[in-house]
Amino acid sequence: MSEPLLQAQDLYKSFGHRKVLQGVNFSVQPGTLVGIVGENGAGKSTLLRILAGELRPDRGDVLRRGAMGYCPQKVILNETLTVNQHLAYFRAAYNIPDLQRADELVEQLGYQHYRKALVGQLSGGTQQKLNLTLALMHRPQLLLLDEPYQGFDWETYLRFWHLMTDLRSSGCAVLIISHLFFEQKQFDTLYHLQHGSMQLQAPIEPQIASLTGGKEQ
Amino acid sequence: MNSSFHRYLIATRYALFDHLRNHTALLLLVAFVPVWDFLFWIVVPDAPLSFLLRATHVFLQVNGRDLTLLTAGLNAITLIIGFMFFSSTRKSIAFDHRLILSGYPQSVLILAKLSALIVVSAVVSLYTSLVMFAFWRPGSFPLVWLGFFIIGLTYGTFGLLLGVLVRGELEGFFLIIMVSLLDTSLQNPFGNPIANQDFLKWFPSYAPMQFVVGGAFAQTPPWLYLLYSLAWPLAFTLLGLAIFWWKTRAGKVRTLPHIMPVEASLHGHS
Numbered sequence: 001m002s003e004p005l006l007q008a009q010d011l012y013k014s015f016g017h018r019k020v021l022q023g024v025n026f027s028v029q030p031g032t033l034v035g036i037v038g039e040n041g042a043g044k045s046t047l048l049r050i051l052a053g054e055l056r057p058d059r060g061d062v063l064r065r066g067a068m069g070y071c072p073q074k075v076i077l078n079e080t081l082t083v084n085q086h087l088a089y090f091r092a093a094y095n096i097p098d099l100q101r102a103d104e105l106v107e108q109l110g111y112q113h114y115r116k117a118l119v120g121q122l123s124g125g126t127q128q129k130l131n132l133t134l135a136l137m138h139r140p141q142l143l144l145l146d147e148p149y150q151g152f153d154w155e156t157y158l159r160f161w162h163l164m165t166d167l168r169s170s171g172c173a174v175l176i177i178s179h180l181f182f183e184q185k186q187f188d189t190l191y192h193l194q195h196g197s198m199q200l201q202a203p204i205e206p207q208i209a210s211l212t213g214g215k216e217q
Numbered sequence: 218m219n220s221s222f223h224r225y226l227i228a229t230r231y232a233l234f235d236h237l238r239n240h241t242a243l244l245l246l247v248a249f250v251p252v253w254d255f256l257f258w259i260v261v262p263d264a265p266l267s268f269l270l271r272a273t274h275v276f277l278q279v280n281g282r283d284l285t286l287l288t289a290g291l292n293a294i295t296l297i298i299g300f301m302f303f304s305s306t307r308k309s310i311a312f313d314h315r316l317i318l319s320g321y322p323q324s325v326l327i328l329a330k331l332s333a334l335i336v337v338s339a340v341v342s343l344y345t346s347l348v349m350f351a352f353w354r355p356g357s358f359p360l361v362w363l364g365f366f367i368i369g370l371t372y373g374t375f376g377l378l379l380g381v382l383v384r385g386e387l388e389g390f391f392l393i394i395m396v397s398l399l400d401t402s403l404q405n406p407f408g409n410p411i412a413n414q415d416f417l418k419w420f421p422s423y424a425p426m427q428f429v430v431g432g433a434f435a436q437t438p439p440w441l442y443l444l445y446s447l448a449w450p451l452a453f454t455l456l457g458l459a460i461f462w463w464k465t466r467a468g469k470v471r472t473l474p475h476i477m478p479v480e481a482s483l484h485g486h487s
Binding site for chain 2: 062070074079138
């Protein structure tokens with residue numbers, strides 16, 4: 001078995017008296033699509049923020065390997081900059097030689113006509129597409145995504161899952177926080193975050209056809 | 218081009234774009250400053266007033282209206298630049314944190330913010346000095362501009378500090394307005410007959426006001442006060458940037474040795 005790209009070791013996090021994470025342990029292998037589900041307020045986003053390095057755990061370790069892409073649940077963009085300016089800014093942040101991959105993603109997600117528009121003037125769905133592009137444009141080996149499809153129309157939603165399965169096939173490790181019941185069949189491994197710890201969850205047979213096999217056929 | 222310098226140029230350029238697109242601040246600058254000066258010019262009597270210039274320890278006999286125009290200029294700059302940097306810092310802190318997590322060096326972003334502050338303060342203080350020039354010709358235009366520039370730096374760094382400290386937009390604006398009013402109005406003997414009181418020397422606009430008055434009315438500019446006037450911006454900068462650094466520092470993550478990058482095809486299913 002290859003080395004995991006992400007390891008969470010005994011993570012604890014509390015906010016005041018509220019214990020959110022109480023000993024979270026799991027790892028993510030290359031070429032796998034891992035999902036985390038849980039009730040509202042279970043601590044899914046807190047866990048992802050810790051894994052991304054945005055938040056510090058009270059205790060425990062996060063070990064990562066390779067380049068990481070992180071797409072937070074809340075769209076984090078600068079409303080006074082254009083789409084192109086965001087791409088240039090993150091190109092400099094990632095220190096990558098060109099925007100070839102970003103250009104492909106913009107085309108793929110279908111918002112190429114808004115490249116010169118100020119982000120503050122874009123719809124929520126288009127902002128979310130840019131939010132996702134910024135996480136993917138440097139060809140990361142590990143992807144951490146927190147409900148990254150909010151505001152997507154159905155077509156873009158399907159493209160998103162195609163993209164994720166492509167990334168998995170190419171060896172990328174993808175970790176997605178999800179709350180939708182019918183998405184759960186997409187994952188190789190599914191964890192349930194409950195009472196501050198992770199439990200491996202058996203795949204659930206969906207009530208409707210799988211996303212990639214359903215509508216497009 | 219060196220990677221760090223290239224990143225610095227990009228971050229500075231976008232920080233300046235951010236301020237340029239703050240239309241409310243630009244409108245305040247273009248419209249508020251001349252109206253503010255004009256109102257003081259017609260309201261304040263053209264009468265002599267005593268001002269204690271501490272550099273020479275003498276009371277200068279100055280024109281009250283001219284002195285009030287200086288106070289008005291200082292006050293306008295504090296409000297506009299304080300608002301610009303508070304608003305920009307508060308709105309961009311999460312975005313800056315994302316950039317840092319993606320590899321942007323914290324130090325480069327900090328340097329870019331300070332560079333933008335210097336450019337914005339220089340431009341806003343120049344415009345304010347020019348507007349004042351339309352009403353009154355001070356003894357030395359460059360010295361007045363320099364004093365205005367320093368007060369711009371002071372309130373820009375104050376805005377930056379509030380931007381990383383205060384969560385609510387309204388709370389931050391009120392703090393800037395109230396501190397600015399208290400600070401600048403008490404320095405003028407027209408509004409405050411006890412403007413020569415000792416405790417006023419601890420206020421942020423005290424040293425810039427002394428310098429500006431020295432440059433506008435006296436023969437010798439009080440250079441020492443220019444040095445003193447850097448104390449507040451320095452303190453605000455150190456405190457603000459320490460909090461910025463603390464809030465945007467990378468988390469507790471250990472990075473293990475690198476492996477080959479992923480090459481995913483986007484077009485497989487399109």
